[in-house]
Amino acid sequence: MPRQSFIPPLSPLVGRALLGLALLVSPLFWRLLSLQERSLNGQWQDASGLAGDIAVTLVTLAALLWLRHWRPWLAALGGLGWVALHIVNYEYVRTFDALAQLRYAHYLGDVTFLTGSAMHVTHPGLALLLATATVLAAMWPWQARPQRNIGLPASIVGLTLGLASLSLASDTSVTDWRRHHPVLASLQAMASSTAPAVTLAGSSKPPTALLADTTGAPSIALTGKTPTNVLLIMLEGVTGGYLPSLAEQAELPSEIRMPRLDTLAQDGMLYSQFIAQQRQTNRGSYALLCGDLPRLGSQPASMSDFAMGPASPTCLPDVLSEAGYHSVYLQAAPLSFMMKDTFMAKAGFDEVKGDDAVAHAYQRNGWGVDDKAFLEQGLQEVARLRQQKKPWLLTLLTSGTHHPFNLPPEVAANGSPEQQAFTYLDDAIGDFMKAMRERGWLDDTLVLITSDEAAGMRQLADETARRLTQNWGIMAVHAPQVPARRIDAPYQQSDVALSILDYLGQAERQGLPFLGRSLFRDYPAPRALHMANTYANQVQALTPWSWIVCDENLSECQAHPFTNSPWQLAHDRQRAPDETQVERLRQAVAYSRRPHQPETSGDEGFRLAVPGPRQLPGAHQSRLLTGGQYLTTTGPVAIEGSFRLEVQDRDNVKVEHYLTSARGIVHETALPLLRPGDTLSVHYRIPLAESQTRLENLLRIRALSDDKQGERPGSVTLEDASMRLVTRGWLERWWQNDAPQVTLELQRAATRATNRLALLDPELTRHAECLQPVNATQPHATFKGNGCEPGAMLYANYTHMPQGGQAQVEFNIEVLAGEAEWQLDLVAALGNQAVAHAEPERLQAGDQRHLTLDASVPEGTRHLEARLLLRQASPELEWRLSGAKLTMRD
Numbered sequence: 001m002p003r004q005s006f007i008p009p010l011s012p013l014v015g016r017a018l019l020g021l022a023l024l025v026s027p028l029f030w031r032l033l034s035l036q037e038r039s040l041n042g043q044w045q046d047a048s049g050l051a052g053d054i055a056v057t058l059v060t061l062a063a064l065l066w067l068r069h070w071r072p073w074l075a076a077l078g079g080l081g082w083v084a085l086h087i088v089n090y091e092y093v094r095t096f097d098a099l100a101q102l103r104y105a106h107y108l109g110d111v112t113f114l115t116g117s118a119m120h121v122t123h124p125g126l127a128l129l130l131a132t133a134t135v136l137a138a139m140w141p142w143q144a145r146p147q148r149n150i151g152l153p154a155s156i157v158g159l160t161l162g163l164a165s166l167s168l169a170s171d172t173s174v175t176d177w178r179r180h181h182p183v184l185a186s187l188q189a190m191a192s193s194t195a196p197a198v199t200l201a202g203s204s205k206p207p208t209a210l211l212a213d214t215t216g217a218p219s220i221a222l223t224g225k226t227p228t229n230v231l232l233i234m235l236e237g238v239t240g241g242y243l244p245s246l247a248e249q250a251e252l253p254s255e256i257r258m259p260r261l262d263t264l265a266q267d268g269m270l271y272s273q274f275i276a277q278q279r280q281t282n283r284g285s286y287a288l289l290c291g292d293l294p295r296l297g298s299q300p301a302s303m304s305d306f307a308m309g310p311a312s313p314t315c316l317p318d319v320l321s322e323a324g325y326h327s328v329y330l331q332a333a334p335l336s337f338m339m340k341d342t343f344m345a346k347a348g349f350d351e352v353k354g355d356d357a358v359a360h361a362y363q364r365n366g367w368g369v370d371d372k373a374f375l376e377q378g379l380q381e382v383a384r385l386r387q388q389k390k391p392w393l394l395t396l397l398t399s400g401t402h403h404p405f406n407l408p409p410e411v412a413a414n415g416s417p418e419q420q421a422f423t424y425l426d427d428a429i430g431d432f433m434k435a436m437r438e439r440g441w442l443d444d445t446l447v448l449i450t451s452d453e454a455a456g457m458r459q460l461a462d463e464t465a466r467r468l469t470q471n472w473g474i475m476a477v478h479a480p481q482v483p484a485r486r487i488d489a490p491y492q493q494s495d496v497a498l499s500i501l502d503y504l505g506q507a508e509r510q511g512l513p514f515l516g517r518s519l520f521r522d523y524p525a526p527r528a529l530h531m532a533n534t535y536a537n538q539v540q541a542l543t544p545w546s547w548i549v550c551d552e553n554l555s556e557c558q559a560h561p562f563t564n565s566p567w568q569l570a571h572d573r574q575r576a577p578d579e580t581q582v583e584r585l586r587q588a589v590a591y592s593r594r595p596h597q598p599e600t601s602g603d604e605g606f607r608l609a610v611p612g613p614r615q616l617p618g619a620h621q622s623r624l625l626t627g628g629q630y631l632t633t634t635g636p637v638a639i640e641g642s643f644r645l646e647v648q649d650r651d652n653v654k655v656e657h658y659l660t661s662a663r664g665i666v667h668e669t670a671l672p673l674l675r676p677g678d679t680l681s682v683h684y685r686i687p688l689a690e691s692q693t694r695l696e697n698l699l700r701i702r703a704l705s706d707d708k709q710g711e712r713p714g715s716v717t718l719e720d721a722s723m724r725l726v727t728r729g730w731l732e733r734w735w736q737n738d739a740p741q742v743t744l745e746l747q748r749a750a751t752r753a754t755n756r757l758a759l760l761d762p763e764l765t766r767h768a769e770c771l772q773p774v775n776a777t778q779p780h781a782t783f784k785g786n787g788c789e790p791g792a793m794l795y796a797n798y799t800h801m802p803q804g805g806q807a808q809v810e811f812n813i814e815v816l817a818g819e820a821e822w823q824l825d826l827v828a829a830l831g832n833q834a835v836a837h838a839e840p841e842r843l844q845a846g847d848q849r850h851l852t853l854d855a856s857v858p859e860g861t862r863h864l865e866a867r868l869l870l871r872q873a874s875p876e877l878e879w880r881l882s883g884a885k886l887t888m889r890d
Contacts, residue, residue, distance in 0.1 A: 318348025
């Protein structure tokens, strides 16, 4: 008698309709929620976004119906990916007011992202509800297979509607997330990334209007010959409108309020119209420290140029060192991201420190330490520097207000993570400045509190105003014996370096490259300020009477007049811009995009990170070791590079290495799991047949061991992290040798074995010599493998076999003393998928065995591992291993 199901089956028509409806709900729900959270009314431009949602949904429906025909659970997995895509896009829109990009899609398959970032989902209950509904719709039984296939018609309609959506989305008066579906926008960006960029002709000399100007009348008493300590504090993402007094002045509502920062700012010199000239920390930090325009556009940042090339910038620390100052840079996040470790040393800092220098933290994740702990460390740095005889420059950079917002659990549970993060920072900077005042340290220290970038005021209904607030930073200055005042004249980040030198009486030195005006002078005539928004692909100018907003190539520009302040836009907007001001903006943009390095052959290498120890994050969290280079390549080149990692202390470590670009993942290196004491060396050569933009070399680690109370985190030592771009010769191109070449050398601590794995083609690895002959003695050892049961030793080599094939594992074992049980296993998907296993063999002293295991590897297998496990059966064990091989054939 057939088993009766308790779930009533649906007709194919109803089943397909429910699946399509479940898929469509995800993009529509998050789109409508984003509009509702910003109190935005629908406009005709939203029609293109809705059309895009429907178009991509139809194509996805066709794909899931095809998967369901083979296995319903495959359709369910696809549905989960669909839901995750729109959750990620919503969080990205919420944070950056811009669409997420498909080049980050590989994080959806990353355990770190799923277990770490998922904890920071703004609406976890709603996300779970959508995911559950989609999975049920994909797996619910049907009465019979449908007689008519609607996949092809749905795909045709979807593609047609998608093209129509792209044609309707050309109006840029509203933000991109309202006009596009993220998939369509990413495909359009990838298609256009190969188009040649418009070149803006410019000179290496700055336009006259940008040159240093200290002709204004001093607004305060400048110190001149008196050495004064300098403290520059950069607060991540703080926007001018977060200060209640400035929001009230601009007549703008703000969900985020920082009253303590506002109070201490009003106790000093508060600049109400301070411009953060770019999005992204490396661009804003460069402008602040080097007195130069950041790259106005989405081209690689100037900081990256200097970090990778032989030339060094002339920046504030370097100039002050000639005046006898000792300079320290300290940030809450890991230094190697965006190569700030290399750049800050080149900029002239005597000491460069990241999150590893902060011993105590109330909360630590892959992006560093919380703001309270960091600023407490900052006070300790001030105390240390005050013991020296030299005057000093200390630069601090927080990171806790960057998504996903680094907060202690008891704080994060009190409401919106974003609002709580800025409140937490508000209290931390308030306590910091209170301690500085109580200890009398403000009497001889110039303190500047500013933004590295501005997150903006996302709740504003006006699209243009909301986007412009993403360039509204803060600047609060506390100078000895200077009364409180508010300055309404506009200043910008590239003015700061010159201003500090002006205050110290050093601005008149010959040969200084710094641009701008001094914050401490009053100027009779206004000027235009220049900035950009790399997330919106726009460049802008703030003139005395209006904003000029252009696309990156300045082919389309609009003028937006304002009334009492730049943040109060007039109703009669979008006038024709003043061509003189557009030309000045064009000159500024061209100057900002000048090359910083001499012309070379392109084959010179550069360091990706400063060598040294890196602290591991907590369990289920990742730490980035390299990344954020955002390179542009032209023509066929090859990426050659290397890195070396040694694992210390207690943690097992997963290592991930990717090359990504605007097109997506360019290369992924398959790497083994590492145990304490292991050393891994990697050398790679990755040919690129086509030009790439926003190329990024990502190396990240994740601790697999659980957190232990009272035990300090483990660490790894990073050495020789470097890369270079090599022009591919005509012979190589003629032979079409596009196969990546990766060589791994792994030294296992338990056996001091050397593991050599050469990947000539990561998709079809022909042969790998895993382990060299070795002797090992481990008396009274307790072996722990990577993800294996206690008492097991693991030898793992990762490789991908997307087309399936045959695998053979071989090991020669000779037991010299003691007794143990040995077993061969083949597993995949980080140990979660069993491929094959051999029966265990018990061996004792004098036994020799040639262990083999043959298996068919399923199509699509990723992270295939050959595991040799032992269970020790005697107090002492001595054994010899040789001839270890993992052979794969397609």
